[in-house]
Amino acid sequence: xxxxxxxxxxxxxxxxxxxxxxxxxxxxxxxxxxxxxxxxxxxxxxxxxxxxxxxxxxxxxxxxxxxxxxxxxxxxxxxxxxxxxxxxxxxxxxxxxxxxxxxxxxxxxxxxxxxxxxxxxxxxxxxxxxxxxxxxxxxxxxxxxxxxxxxxxxxxxxxxxxxxxxxxxxxxxxxxxxxxxxxxxxxxxxxxxxxxxxxxxxxxxxxxxxxxxxxxxxxxxxxxxxxxxxxxxxxxxxxxxxxxxxxxxxxxxxxxxxxxxxxxxxxxxxxxxxxxxxxxxxxxxxxxxxxxxxxxxxxxxxxxxxxxxxxxxxxxxxxxxxxxxxxxxxxxxxxxxxxxxxxxxxxxxxxxxxxxxxxxxxxxxxxxxxxxxxxxxxxxxxxxxxxxxxxxxxxxxxxxxxxxxxxxxxxxxxxxxxxxxxxxxxxxxxxxxxxxxxxxxxxxxxxxxxxxxxxxxxxxxxxxxxxxxxxxxxxxxx
Numbered sequence: 478x479x480x481x482x483x484x485x486x487x488x489x490x491x492x493x494x495x496x497x498x499x500x501x502x503x504x505x506x507x508x509x510x511x512x513x514x515x516x517x518x519x520x521x522x523x524x525x526x527x528x529x530x531x532x533x534x535x536x537x538x539x540x541x542x543x544x545x546x547x548x549x550x551x552x553x554x555x556x557x558x559x560x561x562x563x564x565x566x567x568x569x570x571x572x573x574x575x576x577x578x579x580x581x582x583x584x585x586x587x588x589x590x591x592x593x594x595x596x597x598x599x600x601x602x603x604x605x606x607x608x609x610x611x612x613x614x615x616x617x618x619x620x621x622x623x624x625x626x627x628x629x630x631x632x633x634x635x636x637x638x639x640x641x642x643x644x645x646x647x648x649x650x651x652x653x654x655x656x657x658x659x660x661x662x663x664x665x666x667x668x669x670x671x672x673x674x675x676x677x678x679x680x681x682x683x684x685x686x687x688x689x690x691x692x693x694x695x696x697x698x699x700x701x702x703x704x705x706x707x708x709x710x711x712x713x714x715x716x717x718x719x720x721x722x723x724x725x726x727x728x729x730x731x732x733x734x735x736x737x738x739x740x741x742x743x744x745x746x747x748x749x750x751x752x753x754x755x756x757x758x759x760x761x762x763x764x765x766x767x768x769x770x771x772x773x774x775x776x777x778x779x780x781x782x783x784x785x786x787x788x789x790x791x792x793x794x795x796x797x798x799x800x801x802x803x804x805x806x807x808x809x810x811x812x813x814x815x816x817x818x819x820x821x822x823x824x825x826x827x828x829x830x831x832x833x834x835x836x837x838x839x840x841x842x843x844x845x846x847x848x849x850x851x852x853x854x855x856x857x858x859x860x861x862x863x864x865x866x867x868x869x870x871x872x873x874x875x876x877x878x879x880x881x882x883x884x885x886x887x888x889x890x891x892x893x894x895x896x897x898x899x900x901x902x903x904x905x906x907x908x909x910x911x912x913x914x915x916x917x918x919x920x921x922x923x924x925x926x927x928x929x930x931x932x933x934x935x936x937x938x939x940x941x942x943x944x945x946x947x948x949x950x951x952x953x954x955x
Contacts, residue, residue, distance in 0.1 A: 514526055650671070
C-alpha cells in the first residue's frame with residue numbers, strides 16, 4: 478500500500494467497512510463513547526453524551542430523548558442567561574415557549590386552510606407577528622422591563638426574546654406545512670430543532686425536520702458509519718483548537734512573560750491601534766490574513782462540534798464549514814464557510830425573491846435574489862441577533878451600529894453576484910487544468926478579498942473608522 482493510500486485511510490477512517498463492523502461490537506462501541514467523552518469533557522456538550530448513548534440503545538425513542546433531554550438543557554441554559562431562576566417563572570416561561578411552538582405547529586398543520594395571503598407569504602406573516610409583539614411590548618414602561626418587581630413584564634419579554642431566537646426554526650416548520658409533510662409528523666418531532674441545545678446562534682444547524690429526516694440513519698451499521706463520521710469532526714475540532722493555541726502563542730499572546738514571535742493583532746484591535754499609530758504594512762497585512770484564517774478556524778471548530786454531536790445522534794448532516802480556505806472563487810468560499818447560515822439566507826430570501834421577480838430577465842433575477850439574501854437578509858438576520866439587548870434596554874438599534882455591516886453586506890452581495898455570473902459564463906467550456914501557481918493565485922485572491930471585507934465586520938465596527946483604516950492601508954489619508 479502506498480503512503481498516499483495509508484494517509485487517506487487514516488484521514489478517512491470513518492469510511493472503512495471493517496471499522497464500522499468493529500464499532501458495533503461491545504469493545505468497539507465502548508471505545509467510541511470513551512473517546513467522545515474525553516473530547517467533550519470540558520465543553521458544554523458533555524451533558525449530551527448520555528442522551529447520545531440512550532438514542533443509540535433506543536433508536537425508536539430517539540425523538541423523545543433528544544426533545545426532552547436536549548430541549549430541557551436548552552431551556553435551562555437560555556433561561557438562566559436571561560436570569561430566569563425562579564422555579565415558578567421557569568415553568569411559566571417553559572409553558573409559554575412550548576405552547577407558542579405548538580400554536581405554530583397547529584397553524585402549519587392547517588396550512589391548506591389558512592387565508593390566501595398567509596399561504597402565499599408565510600414567512601412575512603411570521604415576521605410581522607414578531608414585530609407586532611415588539612410593538613406591544615413597548616407599551617410597557619421602559620423601567621418595567623428591568624424592574625425585578627415587575628415579573629410579568631420581565632418574563633413576557635423573555636418569551637419574546639425566545640420568539641426572535643427561534644423564528645427561523647418556526648419558519649422551517651411553516652415550510653413543512655406548505656409542503657404538506659407536517660401531516661405525517663408529530664409536534665414532539667419538531668421540537669428536536671426548535672429547542673436546540675446544540676448551537677448558540679439563531680442559525681438552525683440541520684435546518685428543519687424535513688431535512689433532518691432525510692439524513693436520519695435507518696439501521697445499526699449505517700448508524701455506526703455516521704457516528705464515526707461524527708467522531709472525526711470532534712477530533713478535527715480538537716486539532717484545530719490546538720492549532721489556534723499555537724497561533725495565539727505565536728502572534729496574539731498578551732501574557733507578560735510570553736512575548737509572541739511576531740506581534741499581530743485581531744481586526745478590532747488593529748483598527749483601534751491605527752487611530753493612534755498606523756502599523757507597518759507587514760503587521761497590517763499579516764494581521765488581516767492571519768485573523769481571517771483564525772476566525773474561519775474558530776467557526777469550523779464550533780460547527781464541527783455541533784454537527785459531530787448531531788451525527789452521533791444518528792443524523793448524517795453536511796459539515797457547517799468545509800475547507801473554505803481552499804476555495805478558488807468567492808461564491809465557493811461563501812458556500813463552504815458557513816453552510817447552514819447560507820442555507821437560511823437561500824431558503825428564506827434567495828428563492829422567494831428568485832421565484833417572484835424578473836422571470837424574463839435572468840441576470841437581473843439573480844441579482845435581485847442575491848442582494849435580497851446576501852445583503853438585506855444578512856443584515857436583517859444580524860439585527861435580530863441583537864434583539865435581546867433591544868428588549869432588555871429598550872434602545873432601538875442605531876444606524877451607526879449597523880452602517881458598517883450594511884456596507885459589508887452590500888459589497889458581499891455584489892461580489893457573490895459577480896462570482897455567480899463568472900461561474901455561469903464558464904459552464905459548457907472545456908475544463909482547463911490549471912498549474913499549482915494559478916490555483917494558489919486564485920486562492921490568495923479569495924483570502925485577500927475576505928480579509929479586507931472583514932474590516933467592516935467586527936465586534937466594534939464603526940463605518941467611518943473602518944473606512945478610514947481601509948483607505949489608509951493604500952496610503953489615502955482622510
